[in-house]
Amino acid sequence: MKSRRDFLQKITVTAFSIPLVSSLTPGVLARSTSFEKNDKVLRVAMMGLGSYANRVADAMKDCKRAKITGVISGTPTKIKDWQSRFNIPAKNCYNYGNFDAILNNPDIDAVYITTPNALHHSQCLRVAAAGKHVICEKPMAINAKEGREMIEACKKAGVQLLIGYRMHFEANTKEVVRMRRDGEFGKIMFFQGLSGFIIGDPTQWRLNYELAGGGAMMDIGIYSINGARYMIGEDPIWVTAQEVKTDPVKFKEGVDETITFQMGFPSGAIASCLSTYSMNYLDKFYLNGIKGFAEMQPSTGYGPIKSATHKGRLDLPHVTHQTTQMDEMAAIILDGKIPMIPVDGEEGWKDMVIIDAIFEAVKTGKKVEIKYV
Template structure:
């Protein structure tokens, strides 16, 4: 991992080449930062938890201070790698004790989807803020219960929507808001890859809550909403399953789904675990267009519009996300696109509607 100094120097060098980029002053602000620091414990020490932890090495507003895991060997490894004290280490049986730990402000949950509901409610009951990976829950009912529990405990619930802070994405949204694309007519979101190990939790309905839709399809759902700038009023959807052995009952392989928006725009999206090279957003308006490809991967994101290529430099998404979430939790900042539980609940309601449309073969009206 590069040192923070190297990291900041690289950003500063990029800023010299592209002085108009939104992140031009970020390195300097970070270098001079002397404000409050968000103290984070990560729950779930798997692949994504590691990615977040490594990215936080370059944060100044957020610091990894604790871990929660069911695997003692992982805890020992993380203690060594990230200098985490023994008193900030917990397992899934005893992590309610964080209530008495004043050195932890927030718990970032990166466990499988089906575990989020109970874990978020327990963390909230312990009086800690929560960051939960997406999808926040496996259905809207569970999501609402999580929101209610956090409100009752007077803690904040944020969701790991890292793309809501990605500069090329935000530039397209700025252009749309300023009318540069004219009336928005169409959005296309393609999200998918060919999944490997058939025994992994992502293909276990109890843990995942579904299949590709709960893992990769949510990017197209969420992206359709923030790219078009409206909430869908109807949904249609169709499922294709070519391997019922690997993709068992309740675990979707491929779903095509469509949204209609109140302004007249339509969206056509694809979520799949059986096709590679699918990571693209396309937005079309009467005056112009925008394209991101790749659109939601870990980066660098590549984008262009009818006015040319988007040239904002790449910064690790999770680093930016945690800096910005620290600002939300510590300073009351409001992001351009919400990352709270209510935002996540809108996606969960659409996931419910997509599964309903697949099952019934009917258009699902969302206006009521």
């Protein structure tokens, strides 16, 4: 595969040849939102039917406000399987070449994009042009420029753009953020984020620069970036970063294996983080303030999240993250609900601005000032 453009052309040609397939606090419940049976339901088409799409779809079986009503895929056998599992009619099944036709499909309100990172931008623009809301997995794009174009396209089309930040709805995470906002930790001084695992199959798309736009930082390091922002409650204004690569065959040019990075915030707080594809058991957040602390390990895994503060353990009840996420996103789109921690396009764009700065810091070896423009 010579370039991203080659891939996009290849997938489009292939797609056109595929026919349509026939046929919060301790003591309260983890899911604080109650939904009435007569509330409107968000009808969602899943785009890209890989492992994560399956995880989301299975979790949505327990949703009260969201349901799977359509699919978009380049693989006919996957479409057939999903039709059977979720009772999806043939008229709601599309491929990558013809999904613009969702414009005329009243059974679909939103499209959840779970394809490789490099495809998010073009697919988001097409979904927005079709008048459907966009839910896009993180990272929202491969750089901040693409992210901004996605935001503007959705604004122009009058649809919402939400990013799949499932942790923003997780009970332990929300409780720690509440405590920080209420001043229970005092002035925040330091955050540590450790995000990593040993990646397997060397041929997967996550290790292909043309599809992933990077390596571990795009996939797992973004959790520490985003976590630092919502735990501290600020956006960083500078970053320094260092890269270590022990296997240049597996981790080719542009595909980062391990990056350590440091961020500075307007209040003076600092963050020290690690993103890696070559070490296991790295899923930890630690927040330090002058009056107390919070720690979470695991902090962003599928759960249950384990958490504690200077006041004792939290470990609030576990609910499948994607179930809560999709019910809450339905409330955002259908009811105008404002989430405790943002999940809109601007939130995703800020993470891309920071990732761009981290890559620049790695390349130059210099401290990079971050400007959100």
